[in-house]
Amino acid sequence: MSVFVLVPGAGGSAWFWHRVVSELRTRGHEAVAVDLPGADESAGLPEYTDAVVAAIGDHRGVVLVAQSMGGFTAPMACARVPVGRLVLVNAMVPLPGETPGQWWGNTGSEPARLAAAEAGGYGTEFDLDTYFLHDVPAEVAAAGADHQQPEADIAFSQPCDIRAWPDVTTHVLAGAEDRFFPLEFQRRVAHERLGIKAEAIPGGHLAALSHPAPLAGRLIEYLS
Template structure:
């Protein structure tokens, strides 16, 4: 079973194209809707929501996008996850908060440097950094699913003592402007000691290139997953 964690805002809709693709290929897939806009709910509540979906399924493939990378190791510490896949994800250190992550990893200088090299705007806006490769009709459909991320989660630690023993893969999109691919590769090497694998698309690759992303998600699955 694939269980998919969205990024900031927590909307399960982000994964809907990948979920459809996975199900069409015969896989069970569930995207978890998180209370991202709720000022009383943060990383512990996100973790609890995902753990409840997994239950006692030992064959779960947990997939986390962007800020979902903070929830994912907390889930792996509590649930029998067989494989963790991080997609354009924040990779936390134990005890680190999302608010600390930006400065600790140097994500902002990396974003600006990539923008200057790529000749697009350095000032963040949704169209330039998130929607530049998303089909217009998909972007329009997603407008009603956008949510803010409440401040509470940014100040809460990734509550694990160490990175879980769960087999982990990192997928980095070649055209990601928010977390540039070279930045993601560096963070994966520095923090996990693994090489990131490249997928097409930008930061929202599950919306822009769902089929190619799912190709990567399933290409090395053990038989029966």
């Protein structure tokens, strides 16, 4: 049995991972999804990191999985506690000292999103249905309404407090249908910043909700 600790993106709701948690537990593993104080204007990346470190606890060799903005918290946690493996899922990949607010411009994420929209024939104006929920089952999207919360501004201005990328085996999984962080954009960022190739998985930005079984299966494959 292995232990997976799952970090959500903006808003910080552990519910985001509930379908993957179920898949991992069904396959005999322990899975813990972390609730982050995303809406708290007094809490930011250091507090998010505290929550992840607390969730890891005394476990050693955990697989730490981070989605979207959770990519800023995960390496900070790896700098504090031993982690067996780090998996980024449609995640922001920060440079040491970079803030989430700086990341968008530094990586060129907005031009990449617009170019993908024009090529894919869907709207360039951001809305949740087009960019986040387009492949999420309707009943799952409806259930998620009660778990949505805003992301407080404080975290966007705080740096990823690491001196270098942590010395831990890192994988990048990118949704083949991700409209927010398009696949080729994620592959470029992973190559430029980590020197690794992002691997395509089924689904969009919220692949944990739309395609939990393939995602859980890929996470388990890394154990071998």
